[in-house]
Amino acid sequence: xxxxxxxxxxxxxxxxxxxVLHLIVLxxxxxxxxxxxxxxxxxxxxxxxxxxxxxGQLVEQLSxxxxxxxxxxxxxDGHVETLLWDLTDAIRAAAKDSRIPVLALDLERFEGAxxxxxxxxxxxxxEFRASGKKVIAYGTELxxxxxxLAAQAxxxxxxxxxxxxxxxYDRYRMYYKQALDKVGVDINVFRVGAxxxxxxxxxxxxxxxxxxxxxxAYLTAQWSAYQEAMSRARKLPADAVSKYANSLAKSAxxxxxxxxxxxxxxxxxxxxKTRLEFERRLIDLVGEDDSGSFKSVAATDYxxxxxxxxxxxxxxxxxxxxxxxxxxILDGDQAPGTxxxxxxxxxxxxxxxxxxxxxxxxxxxxPGGSVxxxxxxxxxxxxxxxxxxxxIVSMSDLAASGGYYIAAPADEIWAxxxxxxxxxxxxxxxxxxxxxxxxxxxxxxxxxxxxLSGQSIFRPLGDSIKxxxxxxxxxxxxxxxxxxxxxxxxxxxxxxxxARGRVWAGSDAQNNGLVDHLGSFDDAVKAAxxxxxxxxxxxxxxxxxxxxxxxxxLQMRAGAVRTLFKADRETLxxxxxxxxxxxxxxxxEHLSRFTEHNHLYAYCFCxxx
Numbered sequence: 001x002x003x004x005x006x007x008x009x010x011x012x013x014x015x016x017x018x019x020v021l022h023l024i025v026l027x028x029x030x031x032x033x034x035x036x037x038x039x040x041x042x043x044x045x046x047x048x049x050x051x052x053x054x055x056g057q058l059v060e061q062l063s064x065x066x067x068x069x070x071x072x073x074x075x076x077d078g079h080v081e082t083l084l085w086d087l088t089d090a091i092r093a094a095a096k097d098s099r100i101p102v103l104a105l106d107l108e109r110f111e112g113a114x115x116x117x118x119x120x121x122x123x124x125x126x127e128f129r130a131s132g133k134k135v136i137a138y139g140t141e142l143x144x145x146x147x148x149l150a151a152q153a154x155x156x157x158x159x160x161x162x163x164x165x166x167x168x169y170d171r172y173r174m175y176y177k178q179a180l181d182k183v184g185v186d187i188n189v190f191r192v193g194a195x196x197x198x199x200x201x202x203x204x205x206x207x208x209x210x211x212x213x214x215x216x217a218y219l220t221a222q223w224s225a226y227q228e229a230m231s232r233a234r235k236l237p238a239d240a241v242s243k244y245a246n247s248l249a250k251s252a253x254x255x256x257x258x259x260x261x262x263x264x265x266x267x268x269x270x271x272x273k274t275r276l277e278f279e280r281r282l283i284d285l286v287g288e289d290d291s292g293s294f295k296s297v298a299a300t301d302y303x304x305x306x307x308x309x310x311x312x313x314x315x316x317x318x319x320x321x322x323x324x325x326x327x328x329i330l331d332g333d334q335a336p337g338t339x340x341x342x343x344x345x346x347x348x349x350x351x352x353x354x355x356x357x358x359x360x361x362x363x364x365x366x367p368g369g370s371v372x373x374x375x376x377x378x379x380x381x382x383x384x385x386x387x388x389x390x391x392i393v394s395m396s397d398l399a400a401s402g403g404y405y406i407a408a409p410a411d412e413i414w415a416x417x418x419x420x421x422x423x424x425x426x427x428x429x430x431x432x433x434x435x436x437x438x439x440x441x442x443x444x445x446x447x448x449x450x451x452l453s454g455q456s457i458f459r460p461l462g463d464s465i466k467x468x469x470x471x472x473x474x475x476x477x478x479x480x481x482x483x484x485x486x487x488x489x490x491x492x493x494x495x496x497x498x499a500r501g502r503v504w505a506g507s508d509a510q511n512n513g514l515v516d517h518l519g520s521f522d523d524a525v526k527a528a529x530x531x532x533x534x535x536x537x538x539x540x541x542x543x544x545x546x547x548x549x550x551x552x553x554l555q556m557r558a559g560a561v562r563t564l565f566k567a568d569r570e571t572l573x574x575x576x577x578x579x580x581x582x583x584x585x586x587x588x589e590h591l592s593r594f595t596e597h598n599h600l601y602a603y604c605f606c607x608x609x
Contacts, residue, residue, distance in 0.1 A: 044297055044305070049286045050094040051296040052087060053106040056080025058113035058121065060365050060396055061324040063337020080109075084117055085541070086303040091124040093306040094299075095131040102285050103128055104296060105137040105153055112145035114397025115226060116416035116506075117365070120521055122229075125152040134285070138278040141165075147268070148226070151233040157273040157281070163259035164268055166245045169219045169226075171606075175201045184435030188461050190469045192477035193425030196501030198401075198603050202429070214503050218420055218606070221505030225418040236267055244268065310538065320528050321357040321542045323347050328603070329369030329377070329402040336544075339366055339406075341373030343544070348380040351542050352387050359390040359532035360542075361524050362410065368402025371426060371476055371600040378483060381409040390531030394524035395419045395515070400503060400604035404514070405480060408487035411531055414524040415506035415515045422514055423604035424484060425501030426476040428469055433457050476600045488513055503606045 059081045094100040103125070129135055129152070137153035139146055140162040147164055150156050158164065180187060180202060187202040197211035207215070227241040234240075244251075244266045251262045260272050273281070282294035289295045327338040334340030351357045362381070368374065385391050393399070393410035400423035407413055407421075415421060434444065437458060448454040451464035481492040481499065488495065490513065498504075498512045509515040517523065525539055 044099065044302075045287075045289075045295045047099055047101065047286050048295040048297050049102045049104045049282055050090065050100050050299055050302060051104050051106065052091065052299040053109065054082040054087065054121075055109040056082060056111050058082050058084050058087075058110070058117055059326065059337070060084055060117065060363060061326045061336050063327070064335050080111075082110075082300070084113075084120060087121055087299050088124040089306045089310075090299040090303040091121075091128050093309075094302065095128045095133065100133070100297075102134045102136060102282065104282055104294070105135060105149065107137065107139045107142065107146040107150060110146055110149070112143065114365075115148065115222060115229075115418035116395070116397050118145060118148045119229070119416055119418075120396075122149060122152045122233075123520055123522070125149070129154060136278075136282065138273070138275065142263075144168075144226070148229065151230050151268075155271070155281075156269040157271055157278050158260050158263055158269045159274060160260055160272050162263075162272075164244075164263040165248070165259075166241060168245055169222050171215045171219060173201055173207070175205050177201075177203060177205050184433070184437075184439050186432045186435060186460070188430040188432060188466070189427065190429075190466075190473045191425065191427035191501070192473055193499065193501030195503070196423070196425035196427055198501075198601075199427050199429060215606075217508070218503055218505040221507055222418045225416075225505075225507070234267065240266065317356075317536060317538045318358045318532075318534055319354075319356050319538050319540045320525055320532070320534070321351040321354070321360045321540060322363055322525075323351060323360060323542050324363045324365075325377075325403070325406060326363075326365045326396075329366055329373045329406070331370050331373045339369070339373070339377070341370065341376040345376050345380040347542050347544065348377065348384055352380075352384045352389060357389070357540075357542070358534055358537070359392070359528040360384060361392045361394055361521075361528050361539075362406070363394045363396060363521065363524075364399040364403050364407055365396035366403035366406075367398055367400055367606070368405065368423070368603040369601060371402065371405075371480075371602050374402040374405040374602055375479075377406045378409060381406065385409060385411070390528055392524045392528040392531065394521045395421055395506065398604070398606070400606055401425065402602035403604070405483060405602055408483045410487065412516045412524075412527050413514070414517050414519050414521075414527065415509060416520075417505065417507040417518055419506035419509070419515075420503055420604070420606050421506060421509050422499070422502055422504040423602075423606060424480055424495065424499035426473055426480060426600050426602050428473060428600050430461060430469070431457055432460055434460055472600060476602075480602065484514075503604060 057080070060083075062081055062083050091103065094103065105125070125135055134155070135153040136155045136157070137150040138157045138159075139150055140159040142150055142158065142162065142164040144166050147166065187199070189199045189203060191199060194210045195214050197208060197214075200208055200211060227238070230236065230241045231238050248262070251266075252259055255261050255265075260269075263269050264272060279293050282296075286295045323344070325339045325344060326336075327334075329339040329341070331341045333343045348360070351360050381391060391410050393407040393413045395403075395407065395413065395415035397419065399407055399415070399419060399421045404421055404424060437443065444458050446454060451462055452468070455462060455465050478492070481495050484490075484499070485492045485495045494513075498514065504512065504514060506515055506518060510518055517527075529535070529537055
């Protein structure tokens with residue numbers, strides 16, 4: 001036997017071993033994935049409660065890459081989110097499912113959402129009750145947002161140690177002018193519109209009269225809408241919520257600090273129960289599971305069954321495409337949860353080119369952002385309409401500034417009474433640090449060939465660049481007015497009278513013609529069907545094409561990822577607290593995004609807390 005034969009034999013043996021090891025590894029990976037997928041398939045008892053327990057923020061669109069989101073969520077690094085449409089789909093399907101006689105609503109981990117978005121979920125809860133089935137809610141600390149949802153239930157139980165705090169709406173901002181003056185930073189602002197208050201924290205030490213006027217108007221409208229919704233849901237006197245909020249301190253003192261009893265006496269809840277008593281109430285209705293709790297199926301799990309059924313029975317039907325524009329409007333390609341000039345335009349083009357998509361509903365929840373990106377999206381929407389496809393806009397919590405810019409081409413605009421919209425105006429900001437440098441003994445000097453030469457953040461802005469930027473701002477505002485006046489079928493002068501950066505609540509926006517109808521997302525879908533003359537159709541969200549890895553993670557719902565990355569609850573809680581306690585860092589982040597050279601912005605720093 002030659003050396004060559006021996007080496008060849010060894011090589012063949014090693015090659016066989018390599019293939020066997022690869023096969024074993026593949027079997028292990030396949031088994032791991034199969035187990036994860038099998039674990040993600042919900043177990044459906046013959047009789048169970050639909051368990052609705054939203055976590056984190058309620059959102060129109062989950063943000064970020066699916067794989068990255070799953071890993072961050074499992075580690076506790078990300079911001080937990082619950083997709084609104086998963087819950088509404090699950091609740092509406094469960095209303096027709098004979099196996100589900102009751103819905104259990106647990107709000108312990110719900111962090112909130114705007115009133116319009118919560119109303120979408122509340123509407124589905126009311127539909128569930130209208131089918132003859134019960135909704136039973138439980139909570140300990142029922143915040144204003146949590147109570148909005150709890151109020152839709154047949155029975156509301158509050159923990160004996162619990163509370164309901166309804167504080168109304170407010171808008172308080174930090175103002176940085178004194179701090180900027182101390183470090184020598186000048187913020188050069190260019191804007192159109194007395195109400196365009198986005199830049200005021202860098203120019204003032206307090207709220208301007210115009211900002212105070214518009215803020216008071218829309219906050220009052222939102223608080224009125226909240227009170228009306230709660231009074232209707234709980235069959236309370238019209239002023240019951242206001243009286244409860246205004247007298248809570250005295251009522252709590254009289255009750256010896258027992259806030260649960262205060263809520264009970266005010267008629268806000270059905271009764272006071274511990275979690276164990278809440279679970280026993282549900283056991284009486286659906287039976288007990290192996291863990292000693294009530295039989296249930298999670299709404300997020302049940303939603304996957306609903307989606308699969310939709311795909312199975314929706315094949316071949318005409319479709320109404322839904323495009324979600326959530327988050328700031330930025331240039332280029334952006335991940336879900338942010339509106340990208342390129343990425344969102346691509347979705348609109350995808351809907352335009354799909355012959356089965358007969359109409360489009362653009363669901364907007366955005367404060368605006370880049371004017372250039374907004375214009376790119378606007379052009380794609382105009383092309384969609386030119387192709388003969390109706391466009392209906394459904395406004396969520398916020399559709400202001402650039403968010404209104406992209407709403408302008410719509411055949412109809414629908415909003416909630418509590419939607420914040422308008423803010424039709426444009427601004428630019430350029431910080432200069434020459435005074436900051438002077439404080440440490442650094443100066444800048446030199447020569448240039450034109451009045452525009454040498455302009456940088458380290459030198460004061462010259463008159464020529466100021467005139468140039470302001471002319472761009474004024475032209476951009478005229479273009480904005482032109483887009484809106486064309487869509488609203490009004491003159492630019494008529495739009496200017498209600499624009500100038502002013503923010504409006506949806507109810508007021510309807511009165512002044514910026515909104516056509518007040519109603520829900522479903523109302524907007526029905527309007528799209530009417531415009532397209534559709535009676536038999538399916539509703540489908542238009543989303544980017546996912547890779548097989550992303551599809552797999554969506555199916556796994558991060559269950560397998562959590563087995564690799566364990567996040568303790570304390571770490572998760574600390575990350576959430578850090579997010580809430582870091583307003584200055586978030587303001588610096590905003591400033592960095594809105595001071596790019598030669599960029600104009602249509603952005604609304606409007607909010608209601």
